[in-house]
Amino acid sequence: MMNQLLKGNVAKAKDSALQPYPNLWLVCIITLLSFPVFAQQQVTGKVVAADNANETLIGASVLSKATKNVANTDDRGSYSIAATATDTLVFTYLGFATKEVYVNGKSVIDVSLTPDQQVLDEVVVVGYGTQKKINLTGSVSAIASKDLENRPITQASQALSGLTSGVVVSQTSGRPGNDGASITIRGQGSYGAGGSPLVILDGIAVSLNDVDPNNIKSISVLKDAASAAIYGSRAANGVIIIETKRGQAGTMQVNYNSYAGFQSAVALPDFLDSAGYAAMRNEANANMGQAASYTDADIEKFRNQSDPDNYPNVPHLKNLLNSGSGFQTNHNLTFMGGNEKTRYLFSTTYLEQNGLVAKNDYKKYNFMLNVDSKIKENLTLKVNLMGYTSETNEPIQSEGDMMSIIGYAVREGPIYAGRKSDGTYGYQDNYSPEAWVDSNSFKKGTNKNFLGSGELAWQPIEGLTLSGKAGYNLFSFYDKNYLAEVQFDQYKTIGPNNLNVYSGQGTQVTLQALATYTKTIKDHSFTLLGGASQEKYSDWSLNGYRRNFPNNLLSELNAASAEGMTTSGSASEWAIRSYFGRLNYSFGNKYLFEANIRTDGTSRFPSEGRWGVFPSFSGGWIVSEESFLKDKLSWLQTFKLRASWGKLGNQNVGSYPYQNRVSLGQNYSFGGALLPGAAVTTTSNSDITWESTATTDFGLDANFFDGKLGLVADFFNKKTSGVLYGVTTSSVLGMGTSPVNVGGVKNTGFEVALNYSQQIGNLKIGISPNFSYIKNEVTELSSGLSEDINSNLFVGQPIGVIYGYVADGLFVNQDDVSTYPSQPYAAEPGLVRYKDISGPDGVPDGKVDATYDRKVIGNTMPKYTYGLNLTANYRGFDFATLLQGLGGYDKQLSSYQAYAFYNGGQIQQWQADNRWTEANPDRNASYPKLTSLNGGSGTTMTSTYWLRNASFLRVKNIQIGYTLPDSLVKDKLKMSRLRFYIGGQNVLSFNHFYKGWDPEMGGGNFYPITKTYTLGLNASF
Secondary structure (H helix, E strand, O other): OHHHHHHHHHHHHHHOOOOOOHHHHHHHHHHHHHHHHHOEEEEEEEEEEOOEEEEEOOOOEEEEOOOOOEEEOOOOOEEEEEEEOOOEEEEEEOOEEEEEEEOOOOOEOOEEEOEOHHHHHHEEEEOOEEEEHHHOOOOEEEEEHHHOOOOOOOOHHHOOOOOOOOEEEEOOOOOOOOOOOEEEEOOOOOOOOOOOOEEEEOOEEOOHHHOOHHHEEEEEEEOOHHHHHHHHHHOOOOEEEEEEOOOOOEEEEEEEEEEEEEEEEOOOOOEOOHHHHHHHHHHHHHHOOOOOOOOHHHHHHHHHOOOOOOOOOOOHHHHHOOOOOOEEEEEEEEEEEEOOOEEEEEEEEEEEEEOOOOOOEEEEEEEEEEEEEEEEOOEEEEEEEEEEEEEEEEOOEOOEOHHHHHHHHHHOOOOOOOEOOOOOEOOEOOEOHHHHHHOOOEEEEEEEEEEEEEEEEEOOOOOEEEEEEEEEEEEEEEEEEEEOOEEEEOOEEEOOOEEEEEEEEEEEEEEEEEEEEEEEEOOEEEEEEEEEEEEEEEEEEEEEEEEOOOOOOOOOHHHOEEEEEEEEEEEEEEEEEEEEEEEEEEEOOOEEEEEEEEEEEEOOOOHHHOEEEEEEEEEEEEHHHOOOOOOOOOOEEEEEEEEEEEEEEEOOOOOOOOOOOEEEOOOEEEOOEEEOOEEEOEEOOOOOOOEEEEEEEEEEEEEEOOOOEEEEEEEEEEEEEEEEEOOOOOHHHOOEEOOEEEEEEEEEEEEEEEEEEEEEOOEEEEEEEEEEEEEEEEEEOHHHOOEEHHHOEEEOOOOOEEEEEOEEEEOOOHHHHHHOOEOOOOOOOOOEEEOOOOOOOOOOOOEOOOOOOEEEEEEOOOOEEEEEEEEEEEOOEEEEEEEEEEEOOEEOOOHHHHOOOEOOOOOEHHHHHOEOOOOOOOOOOOEOOOOOEOOOOHHHOOEOOOOEEOOEEEEEEEEEEEEOOHHHHOOOOOOOEEEEEEEEEEEEEEEOOOOOOOOOOOOOOOOOOEEEEEEEEEEEO
16 A cells, blocks of 8 residues: 555646645654554564573464464474564463563563463363363363373383372382283272273274373363263273373474483282291191101201202292383373474484393384474364384293293292202292293283374354364284193103184274364353264284194294194174264353263164163352352352262173173084084073263362462262163073163262462472262162172172181180180181171071171272372472372282292291291281191181282372573573483382282282383483
8 A cells, every 4th residue: 555655646746846745754754753653573582481581482383463473482492583672472371371471672682471370271172072171071181291201110100100189099019011000980880891991092092001101191080970971981980081182383303302210019929938938838747736847956957057959958949020121111202393384393202121031022113203283264174093013022831821930930839949050950840930930921912093084173253163073993913822842850740731822903993073163152152062972893813823843942833743733713893973062151250050961872782772872961150250269268269069960871881781692612522423512501691781880070179378278179979770781690591691770870079189389589399289089889689689799799798709608716715615606617726716797597506608608808999099299300300109009998819929838839927937837836827837838728727817908199299300590401402402301100008918028919920010210311402
């Protein structure tokens, strides 16, 4: 326009030299007046964190309100942007409060941004979208990536431990590659179908341990029906939503995070040496009226080790669990950057975990590429690609895997030699841990996984977003179990050598379509969401077996004899189609309402019960926005009450429970020959349908003292009906039964989470405790039954109780045995005496038996969960520790772990120190008199005598770090950030369990839970 005016004035000037040029003067006046508005200048400066001026903020966004120019800070925190003299610059950075600065003609503007935890928590990821935390009406816990950083987490399932209320995380093993944790949200809701939560990664259902912990941006745990009902039939056990990290616009940033350290067992039993073993073995023989097994001379040879081959002293378990290096390391390298049109993040990770046992290791390679593109102003594309390949190596033995080698090392006493001086091996029966580890036997497992997804979102009009997403997951496995022929000595050879090969592959295809519309009219705000989704899953597997290889160096199937070879294979598939919707409504930012509905159809159920409808309703009242509270209490910032109800489903019952399945391999004899056959071995259930879980939740959220103290509390009641239950039938039927919808379970409880943060000078601290109480109860079994003893199910009791006798100490002498009610075994002084509780007439009858004198004596399901996260920062130093625990439950070890000389096993120090003896006939001794025990021994029957409180408190993680000052890192090393730290995982545990055993560890054959000490660094460029 200005050019046109100027052209017009020039033309007029040519017509008359005496013209006073009125238009030209007008243009000059307008130009002079508008110069301050339109003239641009370069403004430069630096952006730092207000709580630490040495911490520059890399990638902070700077926006000019007048010119709409955008700039990002570089690796020194510096920026340069074109702006006008009267402009306003807007500075933003994730996790910090937005700040606006008036230019006022200045050319240099340095800015410090204040950390704002509320900004981090403002938006929470929920099903198919996000919501402001203040507007949530459901029960959702959010965990940020900062809570997971630098912890030596090898599986993503370990990440939630101790960080959120209402979630039980139990890790029973430290086995490399198989050390994931089980997760239960607000109690176990079923004893028939699966109890694991649904896991959603960037909108796609996945297995939690397929996620690289280094790539996690946030985790949301949907705990009640209001938040989870949008996932319908698979949400009964809760939902875990994971968002991965994404790129930011600006100069490329390179981040390298690494640690290295060593693992060791959290707890190990203390066994007697061979001399002590021999002495106690003689005492046990004497108690049973048998001759001594060892002379004094034998015991002396065990003690002085003058002949270690024939009188050894070998701690087999200790040696086995120290034969591996235990070395663990993790390296993650991330590149991210882009511009306003396209942003990217590429991440790659290498994990190496060497086991406590020789020849045991796990290696995993991860990659992830996330790209966000703005194709047009109203059209965006998101692409997520990720995958991994992993390899596990383990030693094996003739009757099991590596864990069975450990289990038999618990059994094998120190009187058995390991590797002898002549190269042969000592052994007990067919077991020698040293021989099997030294052999060419191995188990090698390879897993590959790829997940790709793309999402296209279009905004045709303001407030309306239409999107489509497609996801493809491909996974495969290939396992080889090779058992070599092993010669212990000239008398014992285990063989023949053989090989089992397992391979398989599977795919899962996901399609989604969503429409979201948001509108605000005065005090009324609402969001409508509608969508449809479809998933199809399929897999196949093959197995091949051959034996009699020519030597122990060949381990491919075609190298072995064809005699006795076998092959097998299987395949399965299922599909689910869903339609869903959600309404969010807010009035005056005070009154909140949400409604969800989802209908699912699954191939797992027959057509009559295939479709299920799952609704939920919730409301919230932000009381702090009411006139009677707002600005009245300076110490109260927000106070919100919530209530919700909803119904969820559970379809985890296998692929074909309603069909008559024909099982092959049912061979039969005909005409003197064995012929291949097929038969129906399980009755079908054509009426099978969803388990249904109805949940009611009441909660409150509050923030006090300018946001320094936060509180979240919930009370919940979760009832599951139609529990899929395998009904016990008579063996006369000749077939197994499919589960039927006949059971019921109830979980009630409350949970509380606090968050306190404070800054005192240069010291910044954070304290975040959480606590949950959950009461689990079976409310119904089939056909009015009140108990199913074989399944440990009792109406009115938790799932998985311990059922047995009530112990009344030990018999002290023969008179005690004679006068006490008769026992269900041949009782003797020094053995357990069981109480006479009842009889046929409902009163004690002087006889203890299994029918009338057993009761529920323990509970294997934790009632309490608790955690505490502590952080502190001071002048570049940082400290963090995480405490986690479970309480209110019991466990009972058995077999070689609990009983001395069980089935030829060894004896632990606590058993020897606390045993009953004739010289000290203590009724309350914690171990009975020594004898040879086995599975049929009367004193080992399930009872309160062997029961232990399994509650524990664990120092899950502790970490101390130091970030080098910018004067060194940025000016001299030309880096953005450099931090070193030392840390420990599972470093301490406080409990009253069996000495030398961890209460969280699984029973039977096992791999110990490990503690890890690491040294690491975080570097940014």
